[in-house]
Amino acid sequence: MIQLTISDMACGACVERIEAAIAALDTQATIKTNLDNKQVQVTSQHSDAEIRQAIAAAGYTPT
Secondary structure (H helix, E strand, C coil): CEEEEECCCCCHHHHHHHHHHHHHHCCCCEEEEECCCCEEEEECCCCHHHHHHHHHHCCCCEC
């Protein structure tokens, strides 16, 4: 499981874009998003770097 903080995730639309970016990379990924804590948990066959890259390509900054 990969856990990331995305400090610039500010609204429901942000959540949708981030989840869509991850799903585009891995349709089998399990994604749990907590907007209040600005955190995303991802279970995927892809690496941490690949998940971060997908989120960054969507315009967000995962840490």
